[in-house]
Amino acid sequence: MDPLIIGLIVAGMLVLDLVAALWWARSMAKKHPEPLWDWDALEPELDQVVFPPDFRWGTATAAHQVEGGHTDNNWARWEREPDAKGKSRIQNGDLCGSAAEHWERFAEDIAAMRADLGVDTYRFSLSWSRIEPSPGAYDEAALAHYDAVIDACEAHGIEPMISLHHFSHPLWFEDLGSFEKVENIDYIVRFTETVYRRYGGRVRLWCTFNEPGPFSVMGWGLGVFPPGKKSPRVLGRVIRNLCAAHVQMVAAIKALPGGGDAQVGLVKNIFQMDPWQRWNPVHWLLCRVLDHVYNESILRFLRTGRVQIRIPFFVNIDEQLDGPRGDFAGLNYYANLLIDPLLPREPPFDAHSRPGQIMTDMPYTIYAEGLWRALHRLSEVGLPIYITENGIADATDDRRATWIRRYLYATKRAMDDGVDVRGFYYWSLMDNFEWAEGWAMQFGLYALNRETQERRLRAGAQPFVDTIARSRDP
Numbered sequence: 119m120d121p122l123i124i125g126l127i128v129a130g131m132l133v134l135d136l137v138a139a140l141w142w143a144r145s146m147a148k149k150h151p152e153p154l155w156d157w158d159a160l161e162p163e164l165d166q167v168v169f170p171p172d173f174r175w176g177t178a179t180a181a182h183q184v185e186g187g188h189t190d191n192n193w194a195r196w197e198r199e200p201d202a203k204g205k206s207r208i209q210n211g212d213l214c215g216s217a218a219e220h221w222e223r224f225a226e227d228i229a230a231m232r233a234d235l236g237v238d239t240y241r242f243s244l245s246w247s248r249i250e251p252s253p254g255a256y257d258e259a260a261l262a263h264y265d266a267v268i269d270a271c272e273a274h275g276i277e278p279m280i281s282l283h284h285f286s287h288p289l290w291f292e293d294l295g296s297f298e299k300v301e302n303i304d305y306i307v308r309f310t311e312t313v314y315r316r317y318g319g320r321v322r323l324w325c326t327f328n329e330p331g332p333f334s335v336m337g338w339g340l341g342v343f344p345p346g347k348k349s350p351r352v353l354g355r356v357i358r359n360l361c362a363a364h365v366q367m368v369a370a371i372k373a374l375p376g377g378g379d380a381q382v383g384l385v386k387n388i389f390q391m392d393p394w395q396r397w398n399p400v401h402w403l404l405c406r407v408l409d410h411v412y413n414e415s416i417l418r419f420l421r422t423g424r425v426q427i428r429i430p431f432f433v434n435i436d437e438q439l440d441g442p443r444g445d446f447a448g449l450n451y452y453a454n455l456l457i458d459p460l461l462p463r464e465p466p467f468d469a470h471s472r473p474g475q476i477m478t479d480m481p482y483t484i485y486a487e488g489l490w491r492a493l494h495r496l497s498e499v500g501l502p503i504y505i506t507e508n509g510i511a512d513a514t515d516d517r518r519a520t521w522i523r524r525y526l527y528a529t530k531r532a533m534d535d536g537v538d539v540r541g542f543y544y545w546s547l548m549d550n551f552e553w554a555e556g557w558a559m560q561f562g563l564y565a566l567n568r569e570t571q572e573r574r575l576r577a578g579a580q581p582f583v584d585t586i587a588r589s590r591d592p
Contacts, residue, residue, distance in 0.1 A: 186217035209558060227573070245286070380445075411427065421499050
């Protein structure tokens with residue numbers, strides 16, 4: 119055949135492929151819109167938002183990030199040990215250390231959150247490493263400490279919400295392979311039964327896992343959380359085992375005396391994976407793969423019990439997990455991610471933004487439309503929703519008020535659309551140790567002076583306080 123004809127045929131096929139790819143990208147853009155609201159036009163409405171009188175208002179913390187004094191959990195070792203290049207695994211070489219001394223100061227913190235903020239619920243996690251320092255051996259002093267935390271909540275009219283696993287666990291569990299091994303699920307089920315027997319009569323709201331997506335992807339995908347592995351195969355296995363553990367933890371609570379009255383849920387973080395270039399098929403393809411692993415694998419499990427994880431060339435898991443999947447869904451929401459193949463995969467991370475968007479200290483934009491999107495997506499699970507985390511890293515406190523006003527507006531807008539949202543927990547109560555980002559990211563409603571441990575309520579918290587008060591007024 120004439121080489122010219124062959125060339126024309128090949129060129130024609132390439133053109134057809136390009137047209138097909140662009141058509142697919144356009145169809146994805148229609149299926150997955152990225153709304154951008156006119157905030158200037160909405161400004162008059164932001165201070166008029168009123169929530170139902172039974173809506174729950176809270177703040178949230180995690181044990182390792184605020185308590186201080188942890189030396190024998192997976193994060194304490196991760197902070198102390200340098201990476202393969204001899205560099206600190208934490209930005210600026212930070213250590214959690216004494217953190218916010220919440221272990222000692224919990225009573226004053228709980229009193230302040232009621233008096234200053236007006237909240238009526240507090241989400242905190244139990245330190246598994248303190249409660250069970252060695253397998254099967256439980257520390258009575260640690261168990262009694264959380265009795266005292268619950269006492270303080272009750273004294274101030276604050277309902278506790280307990281998280282059973284918020285990224286940290288005992289070193290002995292880490293050294294056994296943690297959630298890489300299916301047989302290790304028995305350990306966290308036993309821990310769940312022990313603490314529920316202790317606190318179940320006084321605590322109604324329970325979270326099994328905090329953010330299985332980030333926990334698994336950062337620990338076994340990107341390798342920037344402990345145990346620092348980069349293995350798609352192990353990552354898939356960990357996600358599957360976290361889902362299985364959730365089912366068994368829910369079943370364990372429900373089987374115990376009073377367990378039928380408990381409300382148990384899994385906390386899902388949602389990052390929308392939006393393409394940086396919405397016309398670009400490569401960007402769309404990467405977004406769909408990342409969303410499948412990070413979001414849809416867990417959301418499908420919550421909807422149907424089916425764990426389906428496919429990572430091309432590495433993972434093909436498709437399994438039905440029978441058993442209870444919980445009574446509510448927790449949503450942690452911070453941002454959408456504008457994806458392109460050149461974004462960094464290790465800290466410090468970077469981020470794209472759309473024109474006019476405001477950046478936070480984290481590589482996130484203020485994108486309250488994303489919370490509205492996430493609430494609608496999570497509502498497909500068919501369970502009531504608590505927003506278990508939402509907040510901004512803002513050391514200068516010049517964007518926090520904008521964040522709060524917009525995200526509360528987006529929450530109420532979703533509720534007006536029919537989404538069943540029961541409560542909102544601001545992250546976080548005070549500045550804390552922000553995992554791989556260390557101390558630089560200041561999320562707290564209260565600024566923390568780490569030298570004196572003084573707490574100071576930030577001016578940017580005022581819209582949160584005002585909305586709570588406005589929603590309770592008759």
